[in-house]
Amino acid sequence: MAVTADPKLDANRLRADFPIFDEIFNGKSLAYLDSAVTAQKPRQMIEAMSEFYATSYGNVHRGVYAVSERATAAFEGAREKLRALINAPDAREVIFVRNATEALNLVAYAWGLVNLGPGDLVVVTELEHHSNYVPWQYIAKRTGAEFRMIPVGESGELELSALDEIAGEGRVKVVANNFVSNALGTINPVEKLTSWAHAQGAIMVVDAAQAAPHRKIDVQELGCDFLALSAHKMCGPSGVGALWGRRELLEAMEPFNLGGHMIRKVEFEETTWGDLPHKFEAGTSPIAEAVGFGAAIDYLTEIGFDAIERHEHELAGYTLGRLGELPWVELYGPPADRRAGIVSFNVTGIHPHDVAQVLDFEGVAIRAGHHCCQPLMRKLGVAATNRASFYVYTIPEEIDRLVDGLHRVWKALG
Amino acid sequence: MGEFDQLYRELILDHYKNPRNHGLLETADASAEGQNPLCGDEITVSVRLGEGDVVEEVGFEGRGCAISQAATSMLTDLVKGRRASEVAAMQKEELLEELGIPLTPVRLKCAILGLGVLKLALHKAKGTPLPEEWGTSVRDLVLE
Numbered sequence: 001m002a003v004t005a006d007p008k009l010d011a012n013r014l015r016a017d018f019p020i021f022d023e024i025f026n027g028k029s030l031a032y033l034d035s036a037v038t039a040q041k042p043r044q045m046i047e048a049m050s051e052f053y054a055t056s057y058g059n060v061h062r063g064v065y066a067v068s069e070r071a072t073a074a075f076e077g078a079r080e081k082l083r084a085l086i087n088a089p090d091a092r093e094v095i096f097v098r099n100a101t102e103a104l105n106l107v108a109y110a111w112g113l114v115n116l117g118p119g120d121l122v123v124v125t126e127l128e129h130h131s132n133y134v135p136w137q138y139i140a141k142r143t144g145a146e147f148r149m150i151p152v153g154e155s156g157e158l159e160l161s162a163l164d165e166i167a168g169e170g171r172v173k174v175v176a177n178n179f180v181s182n183a184l185g186t187i188n189p190v191e192k193l194t195s196w197a198h199a200q201g202a203i204m205v206v207d208a209a210q211a212a213p214h215r216k217i218d219v220q221e222l223g224c225d226f227l228a229l230s231a232h233k234m235c236g237p238s239g240v241g242a243l244w245g246r247r248e249l250l251e252a253m254e255p256f257n258l259g260g261h262m263i264r265k266v267e268f269e270e271t272t273w274g275d276l277p278h279k280f281e282a283g284t285s286p287i288a289e290a291v292g293f294g295a296a297i298d299y300l301t302e303i304g305f306d307a308i309e310r311h312e313h314e315l316a317g318y319t320l321g322r323l324g325e326l327p328w329v330e331l332y333g334p335p336a337d338r339r340a341g342i343v344s345f346n347v348t349g350i351h352p353h354d355v356a357q358v359l360d361f362e363g364v365a366i367r368a369g370h371h372c373c374q375p376l377m378r379k380l381g382v383a384a385t386n387r388a389s390f391y392v393y394t395i396p397e398e399i400d401r402l403v404d405g406l407h408r409v410w411k412a413l414g
Numbered sequence: 415m416g417e418f419d420q421l422y423r424e425l426i427l428d429h430y431k432n433p434r435n436h437g438l439l440e441t442a443d444a445s446a447e448g449q450n451p452l453c454g455d456e457i458t459v460s461v462r463l464g465e466g467d468v469v470e471e472v473g474f475e476g477r478g479c480a481i482s483q484a485a486t487s488m489l490t491d492l493v494k495g496r497r498a499s500e501v502a503a504m505q506k507e508e509l510l511e512e513l514g515i516p517l518t519p520v521r522l523k524c525a526i527l528g529l530g531v532l533k534l535a536l537h538k539a540k541g542t543p544l545p546e547e548w549g550t551s552v553r554d555l556v557l558e
Contacts, residue, residue, distance in 0.1 A: 026417055351479035353453055353524065354422075361417040369453060383454020412422065413430075413480060 007307035014303065015393045017042040028363025031398035036182050036210060036342050036389035037367055038232045041296075045235055048295035049288050060287055061261070061278075075287050078294030079277070085297050086227060087218040088244050092276040095243040095250075096285050100209035101131040103228035103243035104176070106280065107205055108135035110256045111226075111249065112174065116143040121170040123202070126152040126379055127181045127188065130372040132207040132228075136176050146170050150177075152379060156184040156333040163196055172200035179211035183373040183387065184333035185316065185342030187211075194223040203249065209233055209241075213391070214312055214340055216305040219244055231289065235392075236296035240289035243280070250276055257282040300392070308392055312341025315390040315399065319343045322403050328410055332380060341390035344371075347406065350413050352384045358412065362405040364398070421515050422480065429484035434491050439473040444498075444539030448531035450523050455482040457531045459490075467498040467540060472532075479524050481517070486528025488512055493532065502533050502542035 015021055020040045056070035083091040097103045122140040124133050126149050140147040148166050153159045175197035179190050190206055197204040203225040208217055213234035219227055230241040255273055259282040264272040273279045317336040323329050328348040333339055347355050352368035359366055367387045370377045442460035449456040455478030462471040472490040476483050489509055493501050506526045517525055526547055533545040
């Protein structure tokens, strides 16, 4: 019988790949517990971008000369890496954009403006990040469609019992949901929601910004119609992200940004659009950033997403355990076995800003705020929470430093 | 002096834990509520004015970070005896100097929240100018 090794990553070894951890802040080494907002960068990605700039940089697709060919090969190579990452059937379905927010806006505008109208329902959830909430709210208003929200329950998980009622209120045309909640770490039932959406004749739009860095994504398995992700949350550079969409839908859609490169022919009377993916990539793309994105995908793929998921799961369990011992800490979200590597909490009677500030003095970086989830905060009855989040480089000692820091906070301000 | 002591100096902690002029006035000539929507700090201010629109009494209540509550507490002591027009013209630098702590741009908004709400109260009651340090985001101040 073959022995299958459990996927495991060595965070201490990986940490050495990240130069930021050599830096000193406030006289201390960095305990970075804010990967949900953005991930730190490995040397391998930084060097891939620098080398690209130094040896292969040129504008892509049009140039006749050799360096342009090099650049194009690297750029399209990155696109293929994205395709493989999410198991998309066709690389032409992968559109490079600025970030997940732009990807979601692209769908809201280019698909929504034409396909929505009075009598239609646009359905989001109470867990959404503003980037997958506000564009839909706006487009619904613009088109006369109604806007609905699947509520979240006590445990921080969606109340799917509300689906029937929502379906009875109109023609559901779009369902938009985040695979993983950036505020609570809830892992949402995307496949179930996709089935429901399709049964209503609606498209399913998945915000994978918080999921793609931390778990395997397979768009064919999920069955969704659109998926948005950002490079900077997955060890890639800022400034680039991707939208994946079903070919038939993308081909039927109006363009989003217009101008150079997304055209076939421009005449005074009319202009015709280019093929996918170019139709949605107007102007010069974030070329080097896309190459960096590809390098980040290579880095993470080598570690293995199963190992990453397991590592963060363990850290979340550890954190919930340690914070659970503090009687003056309130935890939010699902239990450890049903959540990703994100823990939101509050310290009784102390404002999250003050908590984060004192932790900063100890060299511990956590987030304080509404996490771009004001509807969720309202449901929780708070203005803001503190949030700790983990990634491949997070080690338990950082969580210990968080807990030590919280003791200081309580002593000083409680 | 460590960073903690610099920002959360004894004076700040004292005002945070023992806020001055805490509690809204029974009868007030001017009042307003405001919040910093980014982080949820809330302040309500009530003012009683005497002869020549001089600030006789101030009372405040609030919920929020130590900086916002402490700064408002200190502010209420500072403005007693000043005319409404003088308070409306009060520069944020004066309050910041009184606070005497290093503030990043993010925490600056916490520190001047109370000042904005106080100026808003006087504006509503006496037509004095709106807090210019808040610019157009002064409408963010108002709690619905």
